[in-house]
Ligand code: FES
């Protein structure tokens with residue numbers, strides 16, 4: 408089947424999508440967007456977190472056909488090596504990235520949190536990121552990174568936010 412989605416503001420089409428193929432597979436393997444990671448493919452780890460019509464979800468649990476005609480926003484929309492989003496910069500600066508496999512999903516989930524709550528408490532961050540597993544960092548540095556990004560995003564002179 409053919410699936411058409413608006414990804415990061417651009418209309419994209421994938422052909423010969425098989426029944427049951429996940430949105431994550433389409434993004435990574437057909438549309439050249441490998442930022443969202445495939446770690447468990449069971450909705451357990453959050454490494455594949457994307458926005459679907461503005462709501463975060465695990466792309467591995469969404470059938471590509473369900474996304475047809477809808478809007479998907481991936482971690483690639485946040486920034487790139489030349490222009491990091493304040494969250495990406497903060498993850499680097501706070502030492503919140505080790506193997507990095509969990510990072511894209513954490514960035515999207517943290518982005519969603521800061522859009523709703525620009526100055527979250529530790530407990531808010533832990534709750535918002537509860538669906539995102541990290542095997543490396545012990546989470547403390549991730550929480551530090553979200554606080555750091557929040558501080559910087561509240562002070563546009565330090566880099567501003569998208
Ligand atoms: S790969 Fe989707 S939740 Fe783990």
Ligand code: FES
Pocket residue numbers: 503504505506507508509510540541542543544
């Ligand atoms: S940095 Fe390795 S899983 Fe999080």
